[in-house]
Amino acid sequence: MSKEPADTQTRIRSLSPAESFHVESPAGAGKTSLLTARFIRLLSVVDHPHEILALTFTNKAANEMRERIGFLLRQAEKGASFDEPWVNSLLPHAQKALKKHARHINLLKSPDGLRIMTFHSFCLLLIRQSPWEAQVPFDAVVARDEDQGALLTEAVRNTQQQIFALPPDDPLRQALKQRLLHMNNNWPTLEAELRQLIARRDLLADLITEVKAAPDKDHLDRVLTGRLSAFISYRLAELRSSFPATELGGNWSFLRAHLHEKNPSSPPPASIPGSACTDLPDWQVIANLCLTKDGKPRKQFKIADGFCKNFAGTYWAECIKNLPERVVSQLRSLRELPFSDTPLTDLDALFDLILMVGQTMQAYDALCRRRGVMDYVELELAALRALGGEDTPADLQLLLDRKIQHILVDEFQDTSRNQWHLLQRLCAGWQPGDGRTVFIVGDPKQSIYGFRKAEVSIFMEAREGIPIPGQGYLKLTPVNLTTNFRSCAKLIDFTNEVFGQTVMASPDEEVDEVPYQAFLPAPGKEGGGRIVLATFTKNDGLLNEARLREAGWLAREVKRISANCDGKTIGILLPARTYLATYLKALTREGLKVQVQEGILLKERPEVMDMYSLALALVRPHDDLAWTSLLRSAWCWVGLDILYEVSRQEGTVWKEKIRIFHTNPSAPEAVKRLWGSITLRMSEVGRQSLAKVVGAIWEDIEGPAAVCTRFGPAGVENCRQFLKILADAEAGIPEETLSRLNLLLETAYAPPDPLSVRSPVQVMTVHRAKGLEFDVVFLPYLDWNPLGGSGKDSPPYLLERLPGYTGEHLIALSPDRRLKKEDKTYKLLKDIWKKRQLAESKRLFYVAATRAKKELYLSGLVTERDGESSATKNSFLSYLLAHTGLKAKVESMPDPVLSATEVAAPAISIKSELPEPILFTPERLPYQVISPSSLKGEMTLRESGSNTHPPQISDYHLARGTVIHRLFEHLSKGKTLPTERAVAVAMLAEGVDKHTSQGSAKGILAEVEACLKEEFCAYILRPDHPFAASEWMIEDQPVVDEAVRATETVRSGIIDRVVFDGAYWWLVDYKTTPLPSGIGLEEFLKEQEMLYRGQLLSYREMLAQQRQIDPAKIRLILYFTGIQKAHEIKD
């Protein structure tokens, strides 16, 4: 075998910057490398880096691509070279790119400088650039999942309230009533239905618009019938092209003539019907003629079925018997089709539902706008709006800073309809050969995000190119990669055979089944590999015993492999979470530590329930159950006797009972301690964050020790995770914190066990494993039924995309339980829905199986009947068992017995002696700043009274005082008084309202003018003294006693006015307090002196120290501006 992968030339070709490609790349084919390579190639030719747009579906993929490109650019900058020829071949392009974009080097270096982003980030970018065109609030952000759930609930409930406020005969109120009656007057069911439909509103938007535009049922009927007809025609067209090509079709006229002659009572159609939906009844006659009731080609031909005597011996009978399977299946499926002209059975209910959804949607939109958030549906729709309509596409150059010249899309199989439209709009106006290219890469077999609206059919559709409105298609060159670099030859062979021949054989594209494309191992991967299939027979009486055996076997095998691990990674991948706990327990029982990705919901852990009860109890004194739960928590386990005793205490609530009980001398210590801590901390609830209070109590009562004793470190980490979530949920109001906590807990998983972080064994769902690889993969629970209970159930509504390329959806409601009528449209949609579920489940197994590099262990439960094993219908195991030649491919192990040999699990050592905690000493403050006075202090002294008194009044005095001080400072510089307006503005700037400011300016000026006329003030303010300063800042370290400085204190003050007139130093403090009424001047001055004496003496000390002067030379003056009076403070 050559050293080069077989598809090397294809890979090289797909880098051509002049051509557009559609690349199908199987699992492990290295598509990120290809994308990176193409990006670098393009970067070396474009004029600006922003002319390339690479879109991914996950941040992880975007980051990985950025990282690789960054790496290549850095290496190119350094002039490095590598062993890998593929990388080396790219370095010159990277160097060229660096040179070409030297002016934009920051873009190349900045992590988000290159346009490599998820679809959603790109939508956000478009919206941010053009929010108005996108019709979203300017600052809208994408809502977090948990918030979105809360918003939906709020919107639905608000709508309900609004509708009930309408008059009884209002169509909306009638609609709500009818929906409720349909649902047995059960609001929660209707609420759930509305919530789901709002989350999928983009699929229903066209119908809602139709109903809004013409709100009558006939119109809706016409629209739905139209869609149904189009769909029927689409199916008939297929048959119209396949049926005539069969022997029967080719000889139809002869058959018809024969039957007409022999049995003229019910002859089949004279000629092969057309593809109009009116032809459906004729086709159904043909279908009934050719097929038995259970949909197989007839082998017996009775007269009652429209045949004639001895028909069985005719040539036509052979033709019928030999009808090709494809035609049989087409005929079979159209028998179930509803006649397009029969009214939809529950049109009234549908109309009501659409009205309700429309109304709720409005409420939801309004709510989102108010909160400045949007969900992902809105994000995509808004981006589409920003890009303009089909007829008037927006100029991308105007939206973004550059025109996009090249688009790359990763994981294209996960594209949703909106994303597909977005891509089409981005390419609007592109012409073949104009130098702009599209490069899409994906693997349809790995499309497993149907629940997130991914439509694998788009990948198939895109093979034809990208439809450009008014221009036909932008052609893409289809390319298939064929090398798998991940798995060894044995695994590849197994996958090719089982999927190609059985699981994905004869795909039905109508329900999104995809054709299997085989792949080849990379050179050097030819040897090794192991595939094991272990089946466990279900025992009738003990339904779950087989599952336990399977789990036990799996755990033993994992233990065996990890014991001789050699660094092998092991992935245990589950199709669903149902038995996750069972497998985990089996692994734990074997002493294995495994890394679990999103394993157990946090709120289901008992230790977390205890913490939750504590939070509840603290907030709700009346929650008896929460209080009682504290007594049975990990930290305070009491027996039934104590519970009973507590229940017999006085008190209407359990909180009270526990309080009384704890005083009982026989009360357990744990209860006493619990109550003690709660009493200590309870008063903090509502004042502190709830997480802090809960955390503090938990530590007070030695909760961490108790939890660790019971559940080990993982338990403690779970509790800490809970506290973290509780802190995130903090809303300031405890009840609201609890509501948020509940929301957050809905989707919170237990963090990984800290003891398993180094474990090579990982357990996760197949969905999470996408994009990962392991040396050894275990796929247990292969008997999982992808339809679950849903196969039997009837969901209240079905909203499905109609097969064909229109992308239109049809909705039908489950039959009204009161009427018990069959609804053919509903049945049709249910059939499509089920088949799509099954198609996706096949892809899920493909993803699962292709994660393995070397070994694959498959297991599941079977039923034994007559020596034959069979598995649940539609399960992967059922496909496996049906595969001919399976035995040659796998090592089969029916009901393996657990090996008796014990292999020791890797031990985890606990430190017996803990080191002493490190010491930490707080740092002393170098000094404390004290102030002899502050204007504010002055005011505080004056104003005392009720705490809740509006503060405006005191602010006025404060502002007035400040302005007068500033006026004095201004005057002291030899300047003239400002205008009245300027004084009013100064008051305004101090936060006084306009009215009061204007009113007070005159008075302030008058007061200052009066002071200026007063002798002392005029003297002091003169600027021509030997030394004069206003607002003079001074600092010192006060002397405690003779010559000893208080080193821990710095005194800092601002003296209003200091003047040295040659003889004395005048130290003046202005006081703007007016003389209060009812008090004599002498008394007032005495009081004020008492208040400010200390402050002025301090200033004197500071001044004396700073200037080295005799304090006796410093005269201390309080100057009262209101009464224009200087008052000297003497020793």
Next chain:
Amino acid sequence: MGYLTARTTQELQAKIIEKADEETLILTPGRRLARRLRHAFRIAQIERGRRAWLPPKIVTLNSWLNETWLESWPEECIVSDIACLCLWKEAVEETALPEGLESDIGLYRLLDETYSAIIRHKIPPLPRDYLSPLIGWRQKAFEIFEGRLRAKGYVHPAFLPALIKDKLRDGSCVLPKQILCVGFESPAPVENDLLTGLAKDHGAVICSTESNEPPYIKAVGLPDVEQEVMWLAQDVLEKAQDTPLHRIGVVVPNMSAYAPLLSRVFQELIGSPTVEEGGNYNISLGESLFSQPLTQAALLPLRLMLEGEGRGLFLALLLSPYYGLWGRHRNILAQADRVWREYSIDQGLSDLLYILQKKKPEILSFIHPPGHDLAGLLRDLPGKRTGAGWIEALYRLWDIMQFPAINNEDEERVFRHLQEKLAALACDLGEEKIDAYTFYAWLKYALEETKVNVPGYEEAGIQVIGLIESRGLSFDHLYVVGLSAGSLPQPVRHFPLLTREEKSLVQGATIESQYLFAEQAFAHLMTVAPAVTLTRPLEEKSDPLPASPFWPEGEENTAVNYWLEPGQASLRAGWLRQAHEGWRDHPIPYPTEDTPLVPAPLPDELSVTAIEKAISCPFKFFADTVLRLSELPEPTIGISSQEKGNRLHRLFALFTSQMRKQGVFLTDAGQSESILKECIAEVLADVTDNPYWQIERERWSGLLATWLCLERKRKEEGWRWLLEEANFSSLQNASWPFTVHGRIDRIDINDGERKICCWDYKTGSTPPPVDIHTHFLAPQLPLYLLALRGGKTSLPVPFQSLTAGYISLKSEGEVQFGEPVKDEAGWETCLSAWEKEITSLGQRLSAGNFPADPKPIPKGNRNGACQYCPYLTLCTYWKKEEENDHV
């Protein structure tokens, strides 16, 4: 122009202090640096042995601009933030608002930010030839805004640098002898103009650092953010052994994301930020005033009114520790919530109070403030008022409700802040009368904009600061945390109202300018300390997280595992020490079963429902019947299935008894229907206004019509109604430790065949027959039959045979009469089996055994008997780790 440069910030600070005297003005970009320099100056004076000194004036550029402006006694006022937004509001309302935009504070803010950016970045006026509709609208709004600004005598703060520059030029400002400008690495163009002007014309010296000697750098990658912060705290603790705390700096570019975690980990490993004897650390967190619990509590009355008087908010008000009025009665008041929940009243103060009046009047007296009616007080709130009017109304409510009951200095500080903000708001909102929504929106905005810092010292303790704050500071060791993509450079700032060309001129509005800014900031960080440690998380939610472009090569990857390798630093966390202690004893699992309770507190008589519970799980029975516990019900929207069932039961009982009393036969369609109507009216008399009950009434009509049909058929078969709601008690059996009481929904008789059949109405799901004859989970019908057989319900007629069944009334399409055991012989076997079942149950219970033993057993998930059981936090079943597989 004068420059003062140094290699490191420490050197630079020393040079500045050396030069500074009382006639020096030092301008800084932020307050923190100003404080730092003031401190350095003091220390220098003290070290020089000065007893007193005259400090230089050290202020931020903004304060100096404001001060200088005011000193010129201008006749225009710098417009305050809220007053400015009010002007934008007026401007927006005067324009034709483009479709899709909403006139709200968000838009006013955006306009103001755009306007400021244009001025600060000296963006030239737009050419008039082509303007997009949005930009055209913006220009119009700008014009109106400027007109109003002028008319009101306001000046926009963005103009200040230019205005002061003019004043400097015309000599109307007096400048000190020496001006030093520090820390202006990347000023906006107008500030740059001013600083250059100061330097050129007034001798101001521009002080900056220029590193040509890179510090010692260590780069550490940790698996995730949690470990990164834990590692940081540990390393800081180790560093603190030989470095003065205030000389250790931690710069966090992405502070808002990191602050909660940093605070938590520092609190755990070090303790509080400050202690009596000094400082431990100082995190400049800047929580908003709005988010403070006291503020949240303060706004409760207003929110209660605005948000539809919800139960949760009302309860929060009553239980809030800040409202002194209700202080002593919280336990009693909380009881009100149980009543509201039970009656599903979730909204409307009058409804909430009304139900209390009816059901628990004693609570009501604790709710009303003396001399006031609470609903009335809040009812007075709506309407329009001026800002000041709203604030007065709020103060009045607070006064009555005795808010705030303050506990400590921190709360005091928060309340003072709140008061100040309210006063400023009253002033800024002016004379216009606004509604409560608008007032709340302004208030919320003002409070969100105000930051309240957690107290800490800047001069003592480890300093944890943001990137901007770090300007000009100096440390011995610096940590830069969270250097992953998106932290440095930060994501591009969003200016939707700027054109592309305009954005290219605004700092931070393009990737390039953000990168440039980050590059300068990073270069500056490298001059802050001689040793720098950079850290980053390698992953986020298990996805790899790329590094910042400034992340150096040669990182060291490490991990923190305080379980397997507990370090001396991590063991400072109390919880971890405790947990390690506990781990030594691990595993001590929960007891698999509770020890029997002897003597068993078993009532002498049990109801049929209690027996059903005991069968389904003895522990459930213990919690429910013995302990009399019940969960706090969740209020339902619509009608709860229990309530639906109760009323339907009442209706059936009433109807059958009325029919019998009035001697009407089902065959008399007219009469029976009119009786049915009367009965419905009676049963629903108190809920006629409730829309859900109106719908329920309609649902009943279909359901009852089907039911009547079936009843008529039975009538034709010879059956008639004999009794309804037949109570029985003292049903006993020699081997049972208790007697049983219950109530049979209906008893029918077939006179011809002398058969008796008792019926149980089921408005929900009907138990499958196997639950009666094979799994023994549904005891009702067997116990009814045993009661009848034992003569516990006296029947007025003799009979020969007894059977029982369910009448399923789930929906109109599901009405049916079902007898799970076909004939009397079948019942015979079944009843004797049941007698034995109850005997063994009795033995178990009377021995004090109340194990958690659910039937049906949950499979995989929490289903089976546990599905709706509220006691899972009490029982042992879900606490067991290893022993039991819930499969």
